[in-house]
Structure formats: C-alpha cells, structure tokens
Amino acid sequence: MRHLDLLVIEGALQWANQGHRLWLCTVLATFGSSPREPGAMLVARQDGESLGSLSGGCVEEDFLERLRQGEFDEPVQQVRYGGQGAAPASSRVRLPCGGSLELLVERLEPDAATLTHLEVVHATLLGRRSLIRRVPLDGRAAHFVAAEVAGPSILRQEGLIGVRIGPALRLIIAGISPVSQACASFASSLGFEVIVCDPRDKARQEFMVPGVEVQAVLPSTFIASGGCHAATAVVALTHDPRIDDLAMIEAVRTEAFYIGVMGSRQTSCLRETRLRRSGGLTSEQVARIHMPIGLGLGSKTPAEIALAVMADIVRVHRGRARDAL
Secondary structure, eight states: OOHHHHHHHHHHHHHHHTTOOEEEEEEEEEESOOSSOTTOEEEEOTTSOEEEOSSSSHHHHHHHHHHHTTOOOSSEEEEEEETTOOSTTOOOOOOTTSOEEEEEEEEEOSSHHHHHHHHHHHHHHHSSSOEEEEEETTSOOOEEEEOOSSOOSEEEETTEEEEEEOOOOEEEEESOOHHHHHHHHHHHHTTOEEEEEOOOHHHHHTOOOTTOEEESSOHHHHIIIIIOOTTEEEEEOSSOHHHHHHHHHHHTTSOOSEEEEOOOHHHHHHHHHHHHHTSOOOHHHHHTEESSOSOOSOOOSHHHHHHHHHHHHHHHHTTOOGGGO
C-alpha cells in the first residue's frame, strides 16, 4: 500500500466519527496508462469532499459530480471508466490515455460496524502483516481473512471481491545528509511513509522536508525497536560508519525488502570487511545489502544520487531485475 492510502483511511475514520456517510472507492483494474494501481483508494462524502485519488483527475471530477447528484446509492457497485463500459454505473467519460479503469464503490454508513471495519484497515496499514478485505457484491458486510505473504492486490471470486491490504510502504533514512534531504523529498512524492533517524541536534535542525517524521535516535536503535516491516526500505546515506554500519547490522535482521548504504566500490569493500569482522554478519546477510546503493546512473549531485537510490528501491519493490531495465 502507499502512504496516501493510509491518509485516506485516517480521513475516513475522522469523517465517520463526525457522522458523515462515506463512499470508499478502490481501483480494481486498469487497462492502458494509469497513475494509480489496483488497490489504490479514495474516500468521499456526498458534499464532494474527498481524500486520495483514482487517476489523473478526470475520473475523480466525474465521480464526485455524480455523487453530489445522488448516484451510487447501492451498498456496493462496480463502475468502469473508459473502454466499453459493461459494468453497472459505467461512465461515458473517456480517459485521455485511451485506457480504462474499473472501480469498486462501497457506501458506508457512519455506524459502529463501519468504524470497527475502518479501524481494522487502519491498524493493518500501520502493522506488520497483510489481510484480505473480502467485499460481497450483494451488499452484505465486508470481512477480513489472513493473507499470504505475497499475492495480487485484487482477488475475484463469484459474488466477491478481495482487496489485499498491508503495511504502507515505508522508507527509513539512516542519518541526515544532503542526499538524505533529496531522498526524503523523492520518497514522499512517491507515496512512501518516510522516517529519518539521526541523534545529532545540528543535523536535525538543518533538515527541512515537509511531512517527514524525524526521530532523534540512532537509526540502529529505531530499527532494533521494531521500526521495520516487510514493506520497509532502509537506506544509510551519511558516509559515517558509526551511523551507517550500525544501521546495516540491525537492518539485515529484519524483513525489510530493500537495504542499502551509500559509498564507492572501494568503500563498500572496506565496509563489507567491517560488517563481517565487527558486526558478525554472515555471507547471506551481507548479500542482502545493496552497496554501492542505487542504480548506476553516473550520479554526481545529491539529487541525482537520491534519484538513483529511489529508482533502485522502486525496481526491487516491483520485482524487476537490473538486466530487465
């Protein structure tokens, strides 16, 4: 899940607690070019207030206008934008890219059942394990079942849609540097929850990236305390072994899907020796660490290095091999 979807659920909880009826929209499938992927969410009120996104803007505009006009009064509906539009409540809107988008629209009443359901979704996005949210198409109450470690975002069965929910993508940045600043900015725009850890007061005072959580602790301490889950990437970007090496020693003991540390090939060789000798890491643990970090873009400036780092994280998250790029 993306951090934006966490914000959607937090907003939905707030509105439901205020007594607003909600419409929760989930992207089921996309065909052609689309800025959001299956599983992405938007929540809306009937007055047109909304959080999240479904596309580049044209779909949201049409959906919210139809909602204000009183459409989508069924407990559960499937809606298609673009394409041939065979689904109920299909729109005549044609996507500029020529593709199509299929949505699941759920009408949620502001009652105890909705609040409990949203609380479970919220806890799952903040937790460590994934669930499948099973939504019956006949309007019966949605429920949850345990999810396998990996699998598709959307599962379809006769009369039922399954939506995989799990921890929001998280990036832990070990230590503050010019590269850290750029990396935090890129990651936030990509939808990651970003946490920066640095015990140095001066470094934290100079760090200015809106919306990023800053922890005044050693990164290794934060990681060891349970800061990582399976949707976490950990990057060390300071060139300071006291910060970077300790972060790597702790990160390889977690489920993090990406672990990387900045440095030249020579620096990386020396670091590997230190991690084996002083950190006691095994060959398997060392092999999990991307060093040098990032794609080989010939990066020179902090922003270029950060771009290479985030590109490599996205590559691993999407399951793409380097030689497939």
